[in-house]
Amino acid sequence: MARRRSGGTPGRRDRDPRPRTWPRTGGIRVILVDTNVWSETTKRSPDPAVLAWLVAHRDQLALCSITVGELLNGVELMTAGRRRDELTASVERLISNGRGRTYPYDEPAARAYAGIVTRRRSAGRPFAKPEDAMIAAIAIANECSVATRNVGDFAEMGVELINPWETAQP
Incomplete structure:
Protein backbone atom coordinates (compact mmCIF):
# COMPACT_ATOMS: atom_id res chain seq x y z
CA MET A 1 0.00 0.00 0.00
CA ALA A 2 1.42 3.41 -0.97
CA ARG A 3 1.62 5.23 2.36
CA ARG A 4 3.62 8.20 3.39
CA ARG A 5 3.77 10.42 6.40
CA SER A 6 3.09 14.07 5.62
CA GLY A 7 5.15 15.69 8.36
CA GLY A 8 5.96 15.46 12.00
CA THR A 9 2.79 16.58 13.71
CA PRO A 10 2.04 14.43 16.72
CA GLY A 11 -1.54 13.68 17.71
CA ARG A 12 -3.09 14.90 20.92
CA ARG A 13 -0.76 14.32 23.85
CA ASP A 14 -3.47 13.12 26.20
CA ARG A 15 -4.59 10.29 23.92
CA ASP A 16 -3.52 6.70 23.76
CA PRO A 17 -0.63 6.65 21.22
CA ARG A 18 -1.91 3.50 19.51
CA PRO A 19 -3.64 4.02 16.15
CA ARG A 20 -7.44 4.20 16.11
CA THR A 21 -9.04 1.00 14.82
CA TRP A 22 -12.56 -0.21 14.17
CA PRO A 23 -13.47 -3.51 15.86
CA ARG A 24 -13.98 -5.16 12.45
CA THR A 25 -10.57 -4.18 11.07
CA GLY A 26 -8.61 -6.69 13.10
CA GLY A 27 -6.34 -3.98 14.47
CA ILE A 28 -5.75 -2.26 11.12
CA ARG A 29 -5.69 1.53 11.06
CA VAL A 30 -8.86 3.42 10.09
CA ILE A 31 -8.61 5.36 6.82
CA LEU A 32 -10.51 8.62 6.36
CA VAL A 33 -11.36 8.83 2.68
CA ASP A 34 -11.02 12.24 1.03
CA THR A 35 -13.73 13.63 -1.22
CA ASN A 36 -11.79 13.00 -4.44
CA VAL A 37 -11.63 9.25 -3.75
CA TRP A 38 -15.38 8.98 -3.11
CA SER A 39 -16.04 11.18 -6.16
CA GLU A 40 -14.09 8.74 -8.33
CA THR A 41 -16.76 6.12 -7.65
CA THR A 42 -19.44 8.34 -9.22
CA LYS A 43 -17.69 8.80 -12.56
CA ARG A 44 -19.06 7.15 -15.67
CA SER A 45 -15.73 5.29 -16.03
CA PRO A 46 -14.08 5.16 -12.60
CA ASP A 47 -10.49 4.01 -12.25
CA PRO A 48 -10.64 0.22 -11.71
CA ALA A 49 -7.60 0.32 -9.41
CA VAL A 50 -9.33 2.81 -7.10
CA LEU A 51 -12.50 0.72 -7.02
CA ALA A 52 -10.45 -2.39 -6.22
CA TRP A 53 -8.61 -0.51 -3.47
CA LEU A 54 -11.91 0.64 -1.92
CA VAL A 55 -13.30 -2.90 -1.95
CA ALA A 56 -10.10 -4.36 -0.49
CA HIS A 57 -10.13 -1.84 2.38
CA ARG A 58 -13.89 -1.45 2.90
CA ASP A 59 -13.78 -2.45 6.59
CA GLN A 60 -11.16 0.24 7.31
CA LEU A 61 -12.83 3.14 5.51
CA ALA A 62 -14.53 6.04 7.22
CA LEU A 63 -16.04 9.39 6.36
CA CYS A 64 -15.58 12.70 8.09
CA SER A 65 -18.02 15.57 8.41
CA ILE A 66 -15.95 17.80 6.11
CA THR A 67 -16.08 15.24 3.30
CA VAL A 68 -19.84 14.86 3.77
CA GLY A 69 -20.19 18.64 3.40
CA GLU A 70 -18.00 18.73 0.29
CA LEU A 71 -19.95 15.91 -1.35
CA LEU A 72 -23.33 17.49 -0.57
CA ASN A 73 -22.11 20.88 -1.77
CA GLY A 74 -20.86 19.33 -5.00
CA VAL A 75 -24.24 17.87 -5.92
CA GLU A 76 -26.11 21.01 -4.82
CA LEU A 77 -24.00 23.09 -7.21
CA MET A 78 -24.97 20.91 -10.17
CA THR A 79 -27.68 21.90 -12.63
CA ALA A 80 -30.98 20.20 -11.88
CA GLY A 81 -31.49 17.04 -13.90
CA ARG A 82 -31.06 13.30 -14.04
CA ARG A 83 -27.29 13.26 -13.36
CA ARG A 84 -27.70 15.48 -10.30
CA ASP A 85 -30.50 13.22 -9.03
CA GLU A 86 -28.31 10.12 -9.54
CA LEU A 87 -25.36 11.68 -7.74
CA THR A 88 -27.56 12.97 -4.92
CA ALA A 89 -28.88 9.44 -4.38
CA SER A 90 -25.33 8.06 -4.48
CA VAL A 91 -24.07 10.58 -1.92
CA GLU A 92 -27.06 9.97 0.34
CA ARG A 93 -26.37 6.20 0.20
CA LEU A 94 -22.74 6.81 1.10
CA ILE A 95 -23.75 9.00 4.05
CA SER A 96 -26.32 6.46 5.20
CA ASN A 97 -23.82 3.59 4.92
CA GLY A 98 -21.26 5.68 6.82
CA ARG A 99 -23.44 6.31 9.85
CA GLY A 100 -21.49 5.32 12.91
CA ARG A 101 -18.28 5.61 10.86
CA THR A 102 -18.29 9.34 10.28
CA TYR A 103 -15.83 11.39 12.30
CA PRO A 104 -16.95 14.89 13.34
CA TYR A 105 -15.02 18.12 13.27
CA ASP A 106 -14.99 18.50 17.05
CA GLU A 107 -12.87 20.31 19.64
CA PRO A 108 -9.87 17.93 19.40
CA ALA A 109 -9.93 18.32 15.61
CA ALA A 110 -10.21 22.10 15.94
CA ARG A 111 -7.14 22.11 18.18
CA ALA A 112 -5.21 19.98 15.67
CA TYR A 113 -6.36 22.33 12.88
CA ALA A 114 -5.05 25.36 14.77
CA GLY A 115 -1.67 23.66 15.08
CA ILE A 116 -1.57 22.77 11.39
CA VAL A 117 -2.47 26.31 10.30
CA THR A 118 0.02 27.91 12.69
CA ARG A 119 2.90 25.65 11.62
CA ARG A 120 2.18 26.12 7.91
CA ARG A 121 1.92 29.91 8.19
CA SER A 122 5.06 30.12 10.34
CA ALA A 123 6.91 28.15 7.68
CA GLY A 124 5.60 30.49 4.96
CA ARG A 125 3.47 27.75 3.41
CA PRO A 126 -0.19 28.64 3.92
CA PHE A 127 -2.69 26.57 1.97
CA ALA A 128 -5.58 27.58 -0.25
CA LYS A 129 -8.13 24.98 0.86
CA PRO A 130 -8.88 24.94 4.60
CA GLU A 131 -11.09 21.86 4.17
CA ASP A 132 -8.01 19.71 3.56
CA PRO A 170 -5.24 -3.42 -3.18
Whole structure:
Protein backbone atom coordinates (compact mmCIF):
# COMPACT_ATOMS: atom_id res chain seq x y z
CA MET A 1 0.00 0.00 0.00
CA ALA A 2 1.42 3.41 -0.97
CA ARG A 3 1.62 5.23 2.36
CA ARG A 4 3.62 8.20 3.39
CA ARG A 5 3.77 10.42 6.40
CA SER A 6 3.09 14.07 5.62
CA GLY A 7 5.15 15.69 8.36
CA GLY A 8 5.96 15.46 12.00
CA THR A 9 2.79 16.58 13.71
CA PRO A 10 2.04 14.43 16.72
CA GLY A 11 -1.54 13.68 17.71
CA ARG A 12 -3.09 14.90 20.92
CA ARG A 13 -0.76 14.32 23.85
CA ASP A 14 -3.47 13.12 26.20
CA ARG A 15 -4.59 10.29 23.92
CA ASP A 16 -3.52 6.70 23.76
CA PRO A 17 -0.63 6.65 21.22
CA ARG A 18 -1.91 3.50 19.51
CA PRO A 19 -3.64 4.02 16.15
CA ARG A 20 -7.44 4.20 16.11
CA THR A 21 -9.04 1.00 14.82
CA TRP A 22 -12.56 -0.21 14.17
CA PRO A 23 -13.47 -3.51 15.86
CA ARG A 24 -13.98 -5.16 12.45
CA THR A 25 -10.57 -4.18 11.07
CA GLY A 26 -8.61 -6.69 13.10
CA GLY A 27 -6.34 -3.98 14.47
CA ILE A 28 -5.75 -2.26 11.12
CA ARG A 29 -5.69 1.53 11.06
CA VAL A 30 -8.86 3.42 10.09
CA ILE A 31 -8.61 5.36 6.82
CA LEU A 32 -10.51 8.62 6.36
CA VAL A 33 -11.36 8.83 2.68
CA ASP A 34 -11.02 12.24 1.03
CA THR A 35 -13.73 13.63 -1.22
CA ASN A 36 -11.79 13.00 -4.44
CA VAL A 37 -11.63 9.25 -3.75
CA TRP A 38 -15.38 8.98 -3.11
CA SER A 39 -16.04 11.18 -6.16
CA GLU A 40 -14.09 8.74 -8.33
CA THR A 41 -16.76 6.12 -7.65
CA THR A 42 -19.44 8.34 -9.22
CA LYS A 43 -17.69 8.80 -12.56
CA ARG A 44 -19.06 7.15 -15.67
CA SER A 45 -15.73 5.29 -16.03
CA PRO A 46 -14.08 5.16 -12.60
CA ASP A 47 -10.49 4.01 -12.25
CA PRO A 48 -10.64 0.22 -11.71
CA ALA A 49 -7.60 0.32 -9.41
CA VAL A 50 -9.33 2.81 -7.10
CA LEU A 51 -12.50 0.72 -7.02
CA ALA A 52 -10.45 -2.39 -6.22
CA TRP A 53 -8.61 -0.51 -3.47
CA LEU A 54 -11.91 0.64 -1.92
CA VAL A 55 -13.30 -2.90 -1.95
CA ALA A 56 -10.10 -4.36 -0.49
CA HIS A 57 -10.13 -1.84 2.38
CA ARG A 58 -13.89 -1.45 2.90
CA ASP A 59 -13.78 -2.45 6.59
CA GLN A 60 -11.16 0.24 7.31
CA LEU A 61 -12.83 3.14 5.51
CA ALA A 62 -14.53 6.04 7.22
CA LEU A 63 -16.04 9.39 6.36
CA CYS A 64 -15.58 12.70 8.09
CA SER A 65 -18.02 15.57 8.41
CA ILE A 66 -15.95 17.80 6.11
CA THR A 67 -16.08 15.24 3.30
CA VAL A 68 -19.84 14.86 3.77
CA GLY A 69 -20.19 18.64 3.40
CA GLU A 70 -18.00 18.73 0.29
CA LEU A 71 -19.95 15.91 -1.35
CA LEU A 72 -23.33 17.49 -0.57
CA ASN A 73 -22.11 20.88 -1.77
CA GLY A 74 -20.86 19.33 -5.00
CA VAL A 75 -24.24 17.87 -5.92
CA GLU A 76 -26.11 21.01 -4.82
CA LEU A 77 -24.00 23.09 -7.21
CA MET A 78 -24.97 20.91 -10.17
CA THR A 79 -27.68 21.90 -12.63
CA ALA A 80 -30.98 20.20 -11.88
CA GLY A 81 -31.49 17.04 -13.90
CA ARG A 82 -31.06 13.30 -14.04
CA ARG A 83 -27.29 13.26 -13.36
CA ARG A 84 -27.70 15.48 -10.30
CA ASP A 85 -30.50 13.22 -9.03
CA GLU A 86 -28.31 10.12 -9.54
CA LEU A 87 -25.36 11.68 -7.74
CA THR A 88 -27.56 12.97 -4.92
CA ALA A 89 -28.88 9.44 -4.38
CA SER A 90 -25.33 8.06 -4.48
CA VAL A 91 -24.07 10.58 -1.92
CA GLU A 92 -27.06 9.97 0.34
CA ARG A 93 -26.37 6.20 0.20
CA LEU A 94 -22.74 6.81 1.10
CA ILE A 95 -23.75 9.00 4.05
CA SER A 96 -26.32 6.46 5.20
CA ASN A 97 -23.82 3.59 4.92
CA GLY A 98 -21.26 5.68 6.82
CA ARG A 99 -23.44 6.31 9.85
CA GLY A 100 -21.49 5.32 12.91
CA ARG A 101 -18.28 5.61 10.86
CA THR A 102 -18.29 9.34 10.28
CA TYR A 103 -15.83 11.39 12.30
CA PRO A 104 -16.95 14.89 13.34
CA TYR A 105 -15.02 18.12 13.27
CA ASP A 106 -14.99 18.50 17.05
CA GLU A 107 -12.87 20.31 19.64
CA PRO A 108 -9.87 17.93 19.40
CA ALA A 109 -9.93 18.32 15.61
CA ALA A 110 -10.21 22.10 15.94
CA ARG A 111 -7.14 22.11 18.18
CA ALA A 112 -5.21 19.98 15.67
CA TYR A 113 -6.36 22.33 12.88
CA ALA A 114 -5.05 25.36 14.77
CA GLY A 115 -1.67 23.66 15.08
CA ILE A 116 -1.57 22.77 11.39
CA VAL A 117 -2.47 26.31 10.30
CA THR A 118 0.02 27.91 12.69
CA ARG A 119 2.90 25.65 11.62
CA ARG A 120 2.18 26.12 7.91
CA ARG A 121 1.92 29.91 8.19
CA SER A 122 5.06 30.12 10.34
CA ALA A 123 6.91 28.15 7.68
CA GLY A 124 5.60 30.49 4.96
CA ARG A 125 3.47 27.75 3.41
CA PRO A 126 -0.19 28.64 3.92
CA PHE A 127 -2.69 26.57 1.97
CA ALA A 128 -5.58 27.58 -0.25
CA LYS A 129 -8.13 24.98 0.86
CA PRO A 130 -8.88 24.94 4.60
CA GLU A 131 -11.09 21.86 4.17
CA ASP A 132 -8.01 19.71 3.56
CA ALA A 133 -6.44 20.94 6.79
CA MET A 134 -9.71 20.19 8.59
CA ILE A 135 -9.76 16.63 7.21
CA ALA A 136 -6.12 16.20 8.26
CA ALA A 137 -6.98 17.58 11.71
CA ILE A 138 -9.81 15.07 12.14
CA ALA A 139 -7.39 12.31 11.14
CA ILE A 140 -4.76 13.53 13.60
CA ALA A 141 -7.27 13.85 16.45
CA ASN A 142 -8.43 10.27 15.85
CA GLU A 143 -5.12 8.67 14.77
CA CYS A 144 -6.42 7.80 11.30
CA SER A 145 -4.73 7.76 7.90
CA VAL A 146 -6.10 9.77 4.95
CA ALA A 147 -6.72 8.35 1.47
CA THR A 148 -6.49 11.04 -1.21
CA ARG A 149 -5.26 11.64 -4.71
CA ASN A 150 -4.09 15.10 -3.69
CA VAL A 151 -1.21 14.12 -1.44
CA GLY A 152 0.49 17.45 -2.11
CA ASP A 153 -2.47 19.30 -0.60
CA PHE A 154 -1.93 17.37 2.64
CA ALA A 155 1.87 17.64 2.65
CA GLU A 156 3.48 18.49 5.98
CA MET A 157 0.21 18.31 7.93
CA GLY A 158 1.37 15.37 10.03
CA VAL A 159 -0.98 12.68 8.80
CA GLU A 160 -0.23 9.34 7.12
CA LEU A 161 -1.30 9.52 3.46
CA ILE A 162 -2.43 6.80 1.09
CA ASN A 163 -2.92 7.42 -2.63
CA PRO A 164 -5.29 4.75 -4.03
CA TRP A 165 -4.27 5.73 -7.58
CA GLU A 166 -0.64 4.77 -6.85
CA THR A 167 -1.16 1.49 -5.04
CA ALA A 168 0.41 -1.46 -6.82
CA GLN A 169 -2.11 -3.83 -5.30
CA PRO A 170 -5.24 -3.42 -3.18
